[in-house]
Amino acid sequence: MATIVDVAKLAGVSTATVSRVINETGNVRTATKKKVLAAVKELNFSPNHSAQVLQTKQTKTIGMIFPDASSIYFYEIIRGIISHVNKHGFQIIIGSAHDEEEELKTAFRFLNGRSVDGLVVMAPSLTNGELFTLPINHNTPIVFISVPPIKAGTTSVVLDNFNSAYEMTEHLIRLGHKRIAFIHGSPNNYDSKRRYAGYLKSLKDNGISGSIEAEGNFTEDSGYKACQQLIKSKENPTAIFAANDAMAIGAIESAKDQKLKVPEDIAIVGFDDISTSQYITPALTTIRVPLYKMGQLVCKTLLHKIRSNPAEHLNAAERIVIPLDLVIRESCGAKIK
Amino acid sequence: MATIVDVAKLAGVSTATVSRVINETGNVRTATKKKVLAAVKELNFSPNHSAQVLQTKQTKTIGMIFPDASSIYFYEIIRGIISHVNKHGFQIIIGSAHDEEEELKTAFRFLNGRSVDGLVVMAPSLTNGELFTLPINHNTPIVFISVPPIKAGTTSVVLDNFNSAYEMTEHLIRLGHKRIAFIHGSPNNYDSKRRYAGYLKSLKDNGISGSIEAEGNFTEDSGYKACQQLIKSKENPTAIFAANDAMAIGAIESAKDQKLKVPEDIAIVGFDDISTSQYITPALTTIRVPLYKMGQLVCKTLLHKIRSNPAEHLNAAERIVIPLDLVIRESCGAKIK
DNA sequence: CAATTTTATGTAAACGCTTACATTTAATAT
């Protein structure tokens, strides 16, 4: 690979001038500029990024730490981030971790070493306390996704899980259901917890005493099993609210396998509105989560932090709550086909 | 951020020794090692990646150039790559481009500047000729995905589109269909072209003269429109083979909207086996593409190239063809519910 | 125990760039 020295030699100027030309900084006569550009082209020169970063400390890169690069759910967010980031000449680098404290720390160290300009951290299963122990470099702007409210100087973007789950539960109650079951997502998951809280509150506000619950972990399979168990149970729910669509889909399959009709015999609703939800029979009633937009918003927020005064963003805790919409389809029984 | 100099001072040794400790290269007494490690911990030191790269030329990073970071299709491949790459301590950096020559070149230059250790390039709409004009740094190992066969020194991984499409068409013919339509994917797309070629060949081998065709661009919407048009046409097909599942799903919706029963009135099949395909009614007959595994394979191949002798991989053209399986469900009419 | 070999550590150059500062050249004013 050609270096800036090669270019300088070929163009008959100093490296400083070449640098000025390629970065469009400082004054340089058009004639010299031309010579330099010609040399750049001839040598197919591209500045060494590491050398630039070493010098300027500006990586034009934002790091992303995700619980697991495996889920479509996260990918939609990542897509949103990429789409926005590219417009601003930034790049992303993904350091995935499995939502365990130690792995997260490793990812942090890794990304700090790369001196990223900013960080997006999604760690839905981390508690407030754990979040505090992360080796955060406090000069690096960070935006958290789906975390509990944290005190000082952190910015986070979260879904309005509570209110949406509340609404969905109300919706089921209005349809006449009294025995509504909830299938939990992964233990400790913040989104799942808030959805559960909204469900509980609605039950309470409507004078329904006992909740019916089953464990799950966001997978279709866990939804299938949870539903099986729920149907057999003596609590005999007439509706099931799964903490996400994958589990709801599993639940629908399970109900079908047990010869129950959805929604006539049992209503089933989900959360997320993944692409399959509209195609399954019956079409799934759920809550639309604008993941792609969420990614863009996260990114916009981060870029703003990066550009703003460091002192400014240090003590500006910000919590952005994204409102969600109910999507009423068939699986809740509201629409008669 | 603490530097290696700070660590050296605190530990009372030279930077060289610190470097030896953190990289586990060269001999160092256990006592000194301990001191250094303690200092590293105390200062929460993490080596500056740019400085390391500048020195060693080893980025432990592989660059990925994708036509568009937007499709789930690509994401599955990316996931596969990430999963494999992480095991080997590598990271990835994504430079997306929209499959246009100029943008691709930019992405190449960008990644070359980052001096990546290897490159994965997916450019399904590029022709052989265009591929040749890319500013490839010939010391950087590259693996291409879904490209036409290229001559010298390139390695590529492709799907067995031709044979699978051939089989699928045979399958429809065996079910008694004579007027089988094909919905094309995006123009110039290599996968689509090969699928089309397989379809044509099968038609020919079975003595069916005229093909029936409609244009599409891989989106559900385009499949919907193509199907509409096909149904109205005087060629009156009894089966539709869409170049991917998204279009097939659009086609099924379209048929339903026109009061045609699938598969009784018209059989519809796809290609890819995306997750929705098994849930749609009727469940879609399609061809399973193991994207995730493909990603892993691509990555494995690339890592092997990176580690092998440069001279060796320069003239070793390799073309890996991934076999695909038919997934017979309901939409083709083979299974009576 | 001195001589030799082996092991551990230090010194300093180099990687490819940016940029403060110095110097030269051109433009403008007197």
Next chain:
DNA sequence: ATATTAAATGTAAGCGTTTACATAAAATTG
């Protein structure tokens, strides 16, 4: 034409590492 100011270019240090080479310390040998 000369003095003054502004624009263009060059010089060289420094960013944080790694590593070849030099040196010092420890271990081994006869």
